[in-house]
Structure formats: C-alpha cells, structure tokens
Amino acid sequence: EVHLVDSGGGLVQPGGSLRLSCAASGFTFSSYWMSWVRQAPGKGLEWVANIKQDGSEKNYVDSVKGRFTISRDNAKNSLYLQMNSLRAEDTAVYYCARDSYCSGGTCYFDSWGPGTLVTVSS
C-alpha cells in the first residue's frame, strides 16, 4: 500500500525559511515523479512543484520560483521542499503527492500525504 507522510510544517515569520519532508513507502519511490500541492485555509488546491524520478527535471508554479526548491533522495525514499523568503500568502497545508502520469512535466496525482500546515505570520 502506498504511504506518504509529510512533515516539517510550523509557524515561521515572513522572510523566514522552512524545510518540508515527505517519507514514502509501499512503492518504488525512484520510479515516480513526485509533487508538492498546497491548500490555503478554506481555499482550493494549487500545484506547487514537481521533480522527475532521477531529479534531473524540476518544475515550479510561478509564484514560488526562485524561493522554493524541490529535491529528493531516492536512497531514503524521501521528498523535500526547501521554502525560503516565505510570505503570508504561502500559508497553507502542503501535501506531497505521487504523480501517476505526467506529460511535459504536468501530472495528476494518485496518492497524497496527510499534509503539513505552514503558517507564515509575525
């Protein structure tokens, strides 16, 4: 059974940094693209970033380019999101998700972690 567990969220001041982690199990992690998707409180879903199986390709939504970095460690079955220069509008639950099918780096998601809440506030 596919199992994803996100962690690392918390309260951070504007301009601060945070690193999210996602531990994967139950499937061959190195065979899948992986994504981060976020959901602001009471709002809809927004894809944030994804990364190819070997880490050779990474894509980001425009609003986080230059501030967020997605990475992975296939030996540890883990996905990461380094978030710098955080803004109030980055406040959201962040989900790691397994990409089921991708075309040109755009994917849909067949498994999701429970999410980790990031709050950016002074």
Add this chain to the structure above:
Amino acid sequence: DIVMTQSPDSLAVSLGERATINCKSSQSVLHSSNDKNYLTWYQQKPGQPPKLLIYWASIRESGVPDRFSGSGSGTDFTLTISSLQAEDVAVYYCQQYYSAPGTFGQGTKLEIK
C-alpha cells in the same frame, strides 16, 4: 495558464438522488495525438487529503464505487454521482494536466438536502 471553472460552487442533493458537477476549461484539454482528455476529478472530505476518483476524464480509479462517473470532452466535463450516499459529502475538484501548470477548479461543495 488554463483556467478551470466549476459549477455550481455548492450543491445539496437528497440521499439516493443524482448529483451532477460541471467543469469547464478555458481551452481544450483534448490531446490530438492520443485522443485523450487530460482531466481528473478528486474528492476531498473534511480534514482529509484529496482522493483521486477519475482520470482521463472518464476512467474510474481502482476501488472507486461505480456510482461515480465522468464524462465530457474538449472543454466541458461532468462528474455524476448516480445515487448519492451519505459518505459522498465532500468537496470535489477537477484538474487539467494538459499543460503546465496543472490547474484545479475552485471546488464544488456537495451536501445532503
């Protein structure tokens, strides 16, 4: 970016009745190379992550009850729940994966009447 617009924003349906949710994309998500619509539907219950229901606009994910069905092509899509059950109360999202960035509809909240 492709804009996904769902209607209605909220919907109340009686138990056992049909529920219909619409999703419209600002441009076609039908790929001419394979004649497939790059459109998915997710269900999100309160306090839970989203769950994949439908992909390629009409293919039901494994384990999803057959009362859920997806239809449509090009720019107009529909998610239908043929006979609403209490456990179907949730917010439903469509998503296109035709072009970057993958974008979601705003969500449709489904409740029991």
